[in-house]
Amino acid sequence: MPLFSVPKEVAVGAAMLGVAFATGMLAGFGTPKSSKSTIGKNSPLLQYILDHSLREHPILKKLRLLTADHPHGKMMxxxxxxxxxxxxxxxxxxxxxxxxxxxxxxxxxxxxxxxxxxxxxxxxxxxxxxxxxxxxxxxxxxxxxxxxxxxxxxxxxxxxxxxxxxxxxxxxxxxxxxxxxxxxxxxxxxxxxxxxxxxxxxxxxxxxxxxxxxxxxxxxxxxxxxxxxxxxxxxxxxxxxxxxxxxxxxxxx
Ligand code: SAM
Ligand code: CA
Structure with a gap:
């Protein structure tokens, strides 16, 4: 069970990078071929990164979750x-x-x-x-x-x-x-x-x-x-x- 679920904006940005990898936009830097090795939306790798790096103050987390529910939450x-x-x-x-x-x-x-x-x-x-x-x-x-x-x-x-x-x-x-x-x-x-x-x-x-x-x-x-x-x-x-x-x-x- 992951400690954090991938927040929307991370997913959007990472999805864009996933597209970049998949379409060869970042070619020349050891472009990964399989989807398992790209950091896309809902990627297990993105979840892994967050699970192994994020140390969020509990009140900061509270504000993130509150903001995520806002109609413009993606701006966060x-x-x-x-x-x-x-x-x-x-x-x-x-x-x-x-x-x-x-x-x-x-x-x-x-x-x-x-x-x-x-x-x-x-x-x-x-x-x-x-x-x-x-x-x-x-x-x-x-x-x-x-x-x-x-x-x-x-x-x-x-x-x-x-x-x-x-x-x-x-x-x-x-x-x-x-x-x-x-x-x-x-x-x-x-x-x-x-x-x-x-x-x-x-x-x-x-x-x-x-x-x-x-x-x-x-x-x-x-x-x-x-x-x-x-x-x-x-x-x-x-x-x-x-x-x-x-x-x-x-x-x-
Ligand atoms: N940095 C924020 C965060 O970490 O959650 C997200 C900021 S959001 C992408 C952009 C913000 O810029 C909005 O709250 C908007 O009201 C504000 N904004 C837009 N035009 C502005 C301006 N001319 N001067 C100051 N703020 C502006
Ligand atoms: Ca921004």
Whole structure:
């Protein structure tokens, strides 16, 4: 009996990667041939990964299960990806982090749980109704004092932080809101984080649509443009992880 059942977003992202393997999109990297060796939807391997890596705080798990039942539950970041971010936040001893796109606050709570008591998550969203779902659990976990929720367009919050002299004071940023603004979010976050800080950018594969972005798909166009830009950006080092719907880690030099 598995400890965790594969959550929706992991399954969606992994299913996409499964398709990528099956269609040879990732050929050249020892492409597995049999379905047993691909990490697809409901894959036993994906279940195995979660069973052997996920250590989820009980209140975080409660919020994940609550969010999974929401009609837009698929927007929640995957639990394995959230755990990676928590590990990075801990590793770099982050004190100040920014989250662009909070939704119900699963990852907000995830990061707040590993920040020191005087740490802060500046949590940006335009929809307070979503955040209201997670807020009681932030409190139950005893970390609500570390979360500064700002309900307004994230660009405005980032500009306010820059205007108030907070450039180069953040350690970590997670970009996961409207994809059309990703390039602006990246540029502003890069100014806000310190050297040695990390920016994690979600959905950089956009369900595979970055391979051939349609002219009328502004989100796919923007993400693809950002992926191209990051490859050549001398201000950072990068890694792309095929986790969930793809996540880029940009390390500020
Ligand atoms: N990071 C969240 C998590 O871990 O569960 C998921 C975020 S969800 C994919 C995207 C969120 O971005 C939504 O809650 C949406 O309201 C928010 N959003 C959309 N446009 C925005 C904007 N211009 N400024 C701030 N937030 C925005
Ligand atoms: Ca996302």
């Amino acid at each position: 970041v995957s639990c394995d990806q959230a755990q990676l971010m928590a590990n990075l936040v801990k590793l770099i001893k982050a004190k100040k982090v920014i989250e662009i796109g909070v939704f119900t606050g699963y990852n907000t709570l995830n990061m707040a749980l590993v920040l020191p008591d005087n740490g802060k998550v500046i949590a940006c969203d335009i929809n307070e109704d979503y955040a209201k779902i997670g807020k009681p659990l932030w409190k139950e976990a005893g970390v609500d004092h570390k979360i500064d929720l700002r309900i307004k367009p994230a660009i405005q919050t980032l500009d306010e932080l820059l205007a108030s002299g907070e450039a180069e004071t953040f350690d970590f940023a997670f970009i996961d809101a409207d994809k059309e603004s990703y390039i602006e979010y990246y540029e502003k976050c890069l100014r806000l984080i310190k050297k040695g800080g990390i920016i994690a950018i979600d959905n950089i594969l956009w369900g595979g649509r970055v391979l051939k972005p349609r002219k009328d798909d502004l989100a796919a166009q923007t993400i693809h443009q950002l992926n191209e830009k990051l490859l050549r950006d001398a201000r950072i080092n990068i890694s792309i992880l095929p986790m969930g719907d793809g996540v880029t880690l940009a390390f500020k030099l």
